Amino acid sequence: MNQSLKQIHEYIDEHLEEHVERIKEFVRIPSIAAENPEGVRRCAQKLANYFEELGCKKVEIVETAGQPVVYAHYDAQARNTLLVYLMYDVKQVSGEKWTLTDDPFDPKLVELPPFKKVLVGRGAINSKGPLVAFLNALFSIKACGEELPVNLKFVAEGEEELGSAHLKDFIKHRIEELKDAQACFSPSASQNIKGEVTLSLGCKGVVEFELECSGESWGRGPTVRPIHSSMAAAVESPIWRMIHALASMTDPRDPMKVVIEGFYDNVAPPTKEDLELVEKLAQTYDEKAIAEELGVKHFYNDLKGKELLLKMLYSTTLNIQGIQAGYTGPLFKTVLPEKIVVKMESRLVPNQTTTETVEKIRKHLDKLGYTDIKINEYPEANGVDDWSRTSPKAGIVQAVIEAYREYGFEPRVWPFSLGSSPQAIFTKDPLKLPFVSAGLSHGARAHAPDEYYVIEGNEKVKGLAHAEKFFVSLLYKLGERALR
Amino acid sequence: MNQSLKQIHEYIDEHLEEHVERIKEFVRIPSIAAENPEGVRRCAQKLANYFEELGCKKVEIVETAGQPVVYAHYDAQARNTLLVYLMYDVKQVSGEKWTLTDDPFDPKLVELPPFKKVLVGRGAINSKGPLVAFLNALFSIKACGEELPVNLKFVAEGEEELGSAHLKDFIKHRIEELKDAQACFSPSASQNIKGEVTLSLGCKGVVEFELECSGESWGRGPTVRPIHSSMAAAVESPIWRMIHALASMTDPRDPMKVVIEGFYDNVAPPTKEDLELVEKLAQTYDEKAIAEELGVKHFYNDLKGKELLLKMLYSTTLNIQGIQAGYTGPLFKTVLPEKIVVKMESRLVPNQTTTETVEKIRKHLDKLGYTDIKINEYPEANGVDDWSRTSPKAGIVQAVIEAYREYGFEPRVWPFSLGSSPQAIFTKDPLKLPFVSAGLSHGARAHAPDEYYVIEGNEKVKGLAHAEKFFVSLLYKLGERALR
Numbered sequence: 001m002n003q004s005l006k007q008i009h010e011y012i013d014e015h016l017e018e019h020v021e022r023i024k025e026f027v028r029i030p031s032i033a034a035e036n037p038e039g040v041r042r043c044a045q046k047l048a049n050y051f052e053e054l055g056c057k058k059v060e061i062v063e064t065a066g067q068p069v070v071y072a073h074y075d076a077q078a079r080n081t082l083l084v085y086l087m088y089d090v091k092q093v094s095g096e097k098w099t100l101t102d103d104p105f106d107p108k109l110v111e112l113p114p115f116k117k118v119l120v121g122r123g124a125i126n127s128k129g130p131l132v133a134f135l136n137a138l139f140s141i142k143a144c145g146e147e148l149p150v151n152l153k154f155v156a157e158g159e160e161e162l163g164s165a166h167l168k169d170f171i172k173h174r175i176e177e178l179k180d181a182q183a184c185f186s187p188s189a190s191q192n193i194k195g196e197v198t199l200s201l202g203c204k205g206v207v208e209f210e211l212e213c214s215g216e217s218w219g220r221g222p223t224v225r226p227i228h229s230s231m232a233a234a235v236e237s238p239i240w241r242m243i244h245a246l247a248s249m250t251d252p253r254d255p256m257k258v259v260i261e262g263f264y265d266n267v268a269p270p271t272k273e274d275l276e277l278v279e280k281l282a283q284t285y286d287e288k289a290i291a292e293e294l295g296v297k298h299f300y301n302d303l304k305g306k307e308l309l310l311k312m313l314y315s316t317t318l319n320i321q322g323i324q325a326g327y328t329g330p331l332f333k334t335v336l337p338e339k340i341v342v343k344m345e346s347r348l349v350p351n352q353t354t355t356e357t358v359e360k361i362r363k364h365l366d367k368l369g370y371t372d373i374k375i376n377e378y379p380e381a382n383g384v385d386d387w388s389r390t391s392p393k394a395g396i397v398q399a400v401i402e403a404y405r406e407y408g409f410e411p412r413v414w415p416f417s418l419g420s421s422p423q424a425i426f427t428k429d430p431l432k433l434p435f436v437s438a439g440l441s442h443g444a445r446a447h448a449p450d451e452y453y454v455i456e457g458n459e460k461v462k463g464l465a466h467a468e469k470f471f472v473s474l475l476y477k478l479g480e481r482a483l484r
Numbered sequence: 485m486n487q488s489l490k491q492i493h494e495y496i497d498e499h500l501e502e503h504v505e506r507i508k509e510f511v512r513i514p515s516i517a518a519e520n521p522e523g524v525r526r527c528a529q530k531l532a533n534y535f536e537e538l539g540c541k542k543v544e545i546v547e548t549a550g551q552p553v554v555y556a557h558y559d560a561q562a563r564n565t566l567l568v569y570l571m572y573d574v575k576q577v578s579g580e581k582w583t584l585t586d587d588p589f590d591p592k593l594v595e596l597p598p599f600k601k602v603l604v605g606r607g608a609i610n611s612k613g614p615l616v617a618f619l620n621a622l623f624s625i626k627a628c629g630e631e632l633p634v635n636l637k638f639v640a641e642g643e644e645e646l647g648s649a650h651l652k653d654f655i656k657h658r659i660e661e662l663k664d665a666q667a668c669f670s671p672s673a674s675q676n677i678k679g680e681v682t683l684s685l686g687c688k689g690v691v692e693f694e695l696e697c698s699g700e701s702w703g704r705g706p707t708v709r710p711i712h713s714s715m716a717a718a719v720e721s722p723i724w725r726m727i728h729a730l731a732s733m734t735d736p737r738d739p740m741k742v743v744i745e746g747f748y749d750n751v752a753p754p755t756k757e758d759l760e761l762v763e764k765l766a767q768t769y770d771e772k773a774i775a776e777e778l779g780v781k782h783f784y785n786d787l788k789g790k791e792l793l794l795k796m797l798y799s800t801t802l803n804i805q806g807i808q809a810g811y812t813g814p815l816f817k818t819v820l821p822e823k824i825v826v827k828m829e830s831r832l833v834p835n836q837t838t839t840e841t842v843e844k845i846r847k848h849l850d851k852l853g854y855t856d857i858k859i860n861e862y863p864e865a866n867g868v869d870d871w872s873r874t875s876p877k878a879g880i881v882q883a884v885i886e887a888y889r890e891y892g893f894e895p896r897v898w899p900f901s902l903g904s905s906p907q908a909i910f911t912k913d914p915l916k917l918p919f920v921s922a923g924l925s926h927g928a929r930a931h932a933p934d935e936y937y938v939i940e941g942n943e944k945v946k947g948l949a950h951a952e953k954f955f956v957s958l959l960y961k962l963g964e965r966a967l968r
Binding site for chain 2: 204206208215219220221222223224225227228229230231232233234235236237239240241243244246247248250252255256294295296297298299300303308311312313315316317319320321322323324325326327328331332333334335336337338340341343345347378380381417418419420
């Protein structure tokens with residue numbers, strides 16, 4: 001370890017209390033995107049203050065059609081420029097029963113075995129804790145009289161929890177300022193409760209839509225409201241119509257198989273690179289533990305190990321999130337309903353497009369004569385839609401893996417995660433950057449009561465000091481090599 | 485008109501205000517079967533008091549496993565004994581917005597065009613108005629010094645609105661006391677808003693049940709709670725399973741056709757008697773008006789007149805009342821649900837049994853391998869289940885038709901109604917009585933705000949005085965002939 005790195009690490013250890021206080025200060029601001037625009041704005045201002053304090057030469061709170069983006073540029077006169085993606089908003093808390101703090105916005109430090117000290121509060125892990133830990137790392141470098149090893153362009157959005165609906169627009173409008181970035185990084189806490197580190201080089205996309213069958217658009221059955229079911233002998237049912245329309249989309253003997261024409265056309269098989277990653281992943285993948293955690297007794301076809309991972313990763317899906325029709329209260333009500341709404345979702349994998357699923361379903365319905373069945377799309381809920389891939393060979397990926405190894409961790413590298421995130425905004429047109437999210441430490445219960453971020457861990461799970469030191473080490477690595 | 489009948493009619497006209505007051509007094513008691521056992525009991529006591537006042541030699545409030553039955557025997561030493569079926573409970577009012585009275589249990593007399601005076605209140609038409617009108621008729625006969633022309637055995641239940649779950653038990657326990665009755669009569673107000681009189685000689689049955697598919701009973705898919713839908717690529721869905729199970733039950737090209745084996749086996753074609761009734765009905769049946777009222781643009785196969793009536797009457801059904809599964813709130817939630825519940829119903833026609841539908845569905849599901857899909861039955865909701873038929877040739881039917889004609893009305897006679905009622909309790913084992921519900925006047929909005937019963941009608945719709953006079957005339961006819 002070189003002298004300045006050692007000095008920075010010492011600085012972090014000495015100022016840890018102060019650093020925890022900065023996280024608490026940030027968590028205290030109730031930046032609930034869905035409910036509290038004032039809190040969101042206050043949080044944006046606080047973040048802008050941090051950037052100014054850091055020495056960013058340009059700090060802006062940029063208005064969008066939704067919540068503002070905080071943009072900041074730190075010019076270190078360095079060789080590389082890193083785009084840093086952050087989110088400063090949090091999920092709602094109403095209806096949640098917190099037990100480790102009276103108020104989710106009054107963060108508390110508590111012992112939570114197996115951890116000596118965790119910070120409990122809304123946003124602790126998702127994602128104010130890791131965000132401030134990253135800033136603490138930057139402050140520490142500067143406090144030791146060093147210049148940052150990379151130039152940074154921060155893009156912090158205030159509506160990730162609403163689907164990042166306006167982030168694409170922001171990028172498009174600011175492309176001239178952002179286009180010199182060589183990679184995109186997002187700070188996180190990637191250890192699970194056992195200390196294992198996961199690194200995902202992308203994500204799946206997701207398209208959500210409703211199917212709606214109603215007497216009104218069909219022209220048959222009840223059109224305005226449910227009618228008495230004594231008429232069901234002579235009046236048709238939009239519910240039965242929808243049941244058959246749905247049933248036509250998947251194989252009755254195996255409903256995991258979608259039989260809509262061309263549904264799988266653009267699903268790419270795993271690449272050789274991917275297969276290598278999956279082989280390696282399978283060596284440590286514990287499907288029994290995952291199944292138990294989920295409350296699932298059998299995976300599809302009782303697949304295991306590599307085969308299960310391949311199925312999970314390289315499958316597009318057609319999932320029914322929910323169905324609402326007619327009377328659903330206690331016992332019964334003799335009605336023939338006028339409408340049924342089915343909430344559906346498809347997970348997108350390389351090389352599917354974000355529009356093809358809905359187009360194929362429309363075509364399928366029309367072909368079978370279900371031209372009246374409506375597909376309702378809600379663009380405001382679909383900011384996060386596209387899949388994303390970053391090559392394992394990208395410089396930033398190699399730097400992250402090296403940094404993890406330096407701290408004693410061999411990351412489990414997934415070609416992409418099963419979930420979805422807005423990273424395609426950075427990895428596809430117009431930026432086309434490699435994207436990595438990484439960090440030590442652990443947190444859990446995002447979107448749930450008693451959300452926490454580990455401050456003092458144990459032998460396996462690192463606490464805040466190590467999380468910040470990791471970010472420092474990583475930044476130095478990112479200054480030394482090509483990032484793409 | 486004989487002298488005593490004339491005298492009774494005059495008595496009714498002279499005491500109408502008092503008679504209206506008796507209805508109001510009865511409506512004021514909040515006998516909500518589902519919510520107010522105290523109100524139900526108070527109403528039972530009031531009814532018992534009326535029976536005592538009338539001169540019944542035996543009046544009992546009989547406990548059941550549910551709400552009490554009020555039983556009373558009036559012995560007129562007459563040739564015929566009539567069982568009178570009454571209900572004294574009413575439907576809930578919560579959530580309803582009444583405009584014609586501040587309180588559904590503070591009945592008001594108001595003008596409601598095209599009617600000069602209607603009584604507004606919960607139970608006004610269903611069925612406290614007609615019930616008290618019938619009692620008023622009996623009181624009037626006695627007040628004029630006449631003996632009642634028939635012996636009466638009153639059976640008044642307090643949980644019709646809960647499905648008459650304990651009425652069968654009562655009949656079974658009291659069969660010795662009831663078996664000398666020759667027919668069963670239920671007072672009602674059978675005129676529609678245009679004054680037309682309908683007479684239904686029976687009803688359809690109804691069987692209600694839930695189908696439930698869950699990961700828990702299937703052993704696949706999420707078993708405990710919804711899981712994140714990113715797992716849908718490798719975890720099966722109970723929702724899709726249910727969609728295919730449902731789709732297997734009806735013809736996709738015509739979901740009105742049930743394809744469950746033997747589903748239609750016991751559906752009897754119309755008898756010659758029935759066909760004659762339907763022919764006659766078709767002459768006045770206005771399907772356009774009915775469709776408009778229902779908000780339905782097309783009946784099944786665009787059927788009209790006699791064909792439509794035959795389809796409505798002689799079809800059993802498999803209706804979906806409602807479906808509940810997963811997330812049904814605003815926009816979307818990325819879940820793979822663990823359970824789906826479908827509320828279903830089948831209307832029974834002669835000669836179906838009350839148990840065959842569920843048995844056939846069970847067999848159908850099992851045959852296709854859906855042994856895990858549960859059929860939930862709720863016996864407490866299925867007191868009214870069987871279909872009922874009364875021959876148009878029964879003495880009581882002929883008497884009712886004659887009485888209507890005497891008052892200038894040619895009733896539209898339906899072989900049975902499309903809806904369901906507890907009348908099979910009287911028309912099948914062990915009583916096997918002909919059953920008729922009849923009465924002049926009109927009312928509407930049962931189970932809805934501003935429920936009303938016409939007190940002063942117009943040229944076509946009779947008011948309370950005529951309703952009572954009709955009951956008097958009918959009672960005399962029922963004393964003169966064989967009722968079976």
